[in-house]
Amino acid sequence: MIRALHLTKRFSPTGPAVIDDLSVEIFDGNFISLVGRSGSGKSTLLYLISSLDRKYEGEVFYDQSEITHMPMQELHNLRNRQMGFVFQFHYLINELTALENILLPARKAGLLKEKESTAHELLKTVGLDEKAHRLPNQLSGGEQQRVAIARALIMQPKYLFADEPTGNLDTHNGDAVMNLFARFNQDHKTTIVYVTHDREFAKRASRQIELVDGKIVSDEAH
Numbered sequence: 077m078i079r080a081l082h083l084t085k086r087f088s089p090t091g092p093a094v095i096d097d098l099s100v101e102i103f104d105g106n107f108i109s110l111v112g113r114s115g116s117g118k119s120t121l122l123y124l125i126s127s128l129d130r131k132y133e134g135e136v137f138y139d140q141s142e143i144t145h146m147p148m149q150e151l152h153n154l155r156n157r158q159m160g161f162v163f164q165f166h167y168l169i170n171e172l173t174a175l176e177n178i179l180l181p182a183r184k185a186g187l188l189k190e191k192e193s194t195a196h197e198l199l200k201t202v203g204l205d206e207k208a209h210r211l212p213n214q215l216s217g218g219e220q221q222r223v224a225i226a227r228a229l230i231m232q233p234k235y236l237f238a239d240e241p242t243g244n245l246d247t248h249n250g251d252a253v254m255n256l257f258a259r260f261n262q263d264h265k266t267t268i269v270y271v272t273h274d275r276e277f278a279k280r281a282s283r284q285i286e287l288v289d290g291k292i293v294s295d296e297a298h
């Protein structure tokens with residue numbers, strides 16, 4: 077599980093607390109949407125709990141490990157083994173095919189051969205098995221986002237973090253992304269935290285956390 081304790085984040089020493097003395101527990105297998113108005117701190121909170129931003133007051137624990145002050149090498153290992161990330165603007169490598177992009181984390185971990193069949197399964201799951209050998213610019217925006225999600229899932233992470241993963245997608249492609257998340261959460265017990273400002277997409281989660289001015293104002297499971 078992830079435990080965040082008394083997180084406070086300011087972007088400058090005298091600036092406002094963008095995250096304001098916030099504590100939250102995320103249990104294994106949780107499927108969480110993080111909602112709130114633009115500027116309420118959703119992205120910032122996601123970055124803090126996922127270790128991408130480590131400059132804050134307070135502490136974040138992954139199970140028994142405190143990651144806030146963890147040595148960089150140890151943190152890299154934790155990220156590579158346990159975390160997947162998806163952003164609004166996917167960062168696919170234009171020179172690599174869809175399949176090669178998905179396999180990139182495996183290649184970095186020296187597990188290219190071992191992960192090849194997983195990559196093909198993921199391509200099928202995201203509905204792109206016919207397009208495995210296309211380059212990103214030969215795919216639509218929605219298809220590119222699905223490749224980015226498959227890449228985030230290739231190492232079968234325990235945690236998946238996504239910042240507005242449906243932000244650039246039409247309803248149809250957004251639904252496809254949400255279905256994929258729901259399926260991974262169910263089939264693999266992947267803990268998923270995603271940011272969205274879309275009320276309908278937010279409802280797809282089994283727990284909704286709402287932020288106002290860097291504080292949690294509601295936290296509802298259903």
Ligand SMILES: Nc1ncnc2c1ncn2[C@@H]1O[C@H](COP(=O)(O)OP(=O)(O)O)[C@@H](O)[C@H]1O
Nearest residue numbers: 087094112113114115116117118119120121271
């Ligand atoms: N790098 C930054 N430097 C200064 N202020 C920032 C930075 N990133 C975000 N902020 C501010 O922090 C607040 C929360 O931002 P953010 O977490 O991106 O909100 P959300 O994702 O909910 O729209 C906003 O007021 C934003 O302007």
Ligand SMILES: [Mg+2]
Nearest residue numbers: 118119120271
């Ligand atoms: Mg944001």
